[in-house]
Amino acid sequence: MEQNWFFPPHKGIRLGDLANQIGTELSDGAVADRAIHSVAPVYRAKPGDICYMLSRKYRAELETCQASAIICDKTIAPLVPPHIPILLTGRPHTAFALAGTLLHEVAMRPSRNTSLVGVSPAAFVDPSARLEEGVEVEPMAVIGAGAEIGSGTRIAAGAVIGPGVRIGRDCTIAAGVSVLCALVGNNVIIHPGARIGQDGFGYAPGPKGGMIKIVQVGRVIIQDHVEIGANTTIDRGTMDDTVIGEGTKIDNLVQVGHNVRIGRYCGIVSQVGIAGSTRIGDGVMIGGGSGVNGHITVGDGVQIAAMSGVASDVPAGERYGGIPARPMRDFLRDVAEMALRASDRQKKKGGTNE
Template sequence: MPILLDPDHAPSLDDLLAATDTTGLEWRLSAAPGRTSPRIQGLGTLSSAGAAELSFLANPRYQNQLPGTQAGAVIVSPDVEQALAAEGATAPGFVRVVCKNPYLLYARVAQWFERARRPAAGAYVHPSAVVAADAVIGADVRIGPQCVVEAGARIGANSVLGPACVIGAGSVIGPDSLLHARVTLYAGVTVGARAVLHSGCVLGADGFGFAPDPAQGGRGAWGKIPQFGGVSVGDDVEIGANTTIDRGALEDTVIGNGVKLDNQIMVAHNVRIGAFTAVAACVGIAGSTTIGERCTIGGASMLSGHLTLGDDVHISGGTAITSNISRPGRYTGVYPYAEHGEWQRNAAVIQQLGQIRRRLRDLEKK
């Protein structure tokens, strides 16, 4: 499980690998003599896959599941293949696909299955969708029920809008993009090619900009700074469910090519995220902060505003970043948890650390 294709449409393992995009990967088959290539209906973990499924071993922690697997074929590294061979006469019952990068080969095979089960293309607009007369809809675009595409919006060829998406006036979706149900783009948002946008994400809401203005009701009142910038999203970007990306105040909020954003992330106005940076769920990035390329930001981290993080910076989950980081590396700031009573004892001392340092100095002077 999951079985992805019925037996009649399942390719043989050889045909499957021939159909898979293996750019940059080398692989070979290894099997007991006389073993024929199994038909592959789907993919599974080592513990759950059956004879018509392909599995993979990428994480050593699962190696002990290899001898008992029922999978018809398994992608393994050359090291694992060698170890299997060294075990001698008792060749494993599954065919091995040997590759230096089993996880990536698995990903490529999985991508083939994803395409194989995608519904047939062909231009389509559900009759309940409301599409402005001057919207520009590319070839073979599919627009689901209850969608709204406002004036002047452009949807690139082969893109799919799931149910109930809203594309604001003049906004742009590149070709080959997939918007799941209930994606919202305000006006003035541009998304590149091959985007994957998940349900509930909101691109282009106003940045949080207010100036103190007593004329708006008295002491402490706020006057709104209208947000005239847009959101500019590059190619090959994935944005998770209920993530929000605010429009810029005067210039755009910018998400670079190949950036991957998980669910429930908040990207404030005028943030810039460099190419290939990946951000895990529940992260908040405050206004005007710039993040470099190839960074990873762990879940539930928060970044203060107006910061600059260089390329190849890796932030551990749950860390608050409050100053610039120019040097590549891993940065962490998680308060360690403990049993509640122990935490109470230690936390009490936190409040006295300045005093403790002073007492230590006094002792050292004696």
């Protein structure tokens, strides 16, 4: 791959220092002064790069690897060529993630769109809004009446922060985002095009067969260290609040309905839809393309497989999959039975043709 000017290499971190900071053990102390500048995949890593390897099935990629070091566990270490130092750890994926934050800090959140620092004269900030020192507001952004924004937060180009919204410190609100009727904590990242705090979807039957809109007067509360992906929508509550718990990470193109409460440290993958008034516990993982019914409870630590349809409550700690979602062992058994039946039908069809 040609040089990437969007994310230029780091000026250099000593390999020994990097090993200590990410909690790994360097196999060869003689190379502790080697400079590490960037991350790269194993197959094309070159001097100055660091890479990681999780599985033996990728060992062929080591044939072309020229990395200055590779992060791996003790099961992979014997496969690594002797010219490549090893950073040994029981958690190579985590260690590599930490290395990336050190080497490419600028890539950790949406970057500035202009070189201007401070409040752009091309932005509109209502006179009644309160911005702490160190807030950045890029051109064409709008800060509504009575909004409050904490120090270190950046509001990117074209973003709209509605009246009365509160945003904490050290947040990044990317280009084209709208945040309405919301309270946002500290160190929150909201990626481009996300919509926070618009109407929830609520209607009652009308007298002549139509639908009457139900008023939506709740809020969205986003706790600290949440990350929300591009073009995700989070509806405000009807009368209660929609809540996103601390440390939760939400991918692109996710729909969170009104009054949903998502716990702490959850992971919700792209194209998930969560219907209104659902309660999701702490540490829940929901695979891409899944749908979660409204007015149900998903317990702490639950894992939902991709493309599942969750129709009813899921007990804490369970792994569910399928449509309708059911315990993973039942889902896999059903899949195996269907595959066997399909195979039997194909064999019978072939026998008839003979």
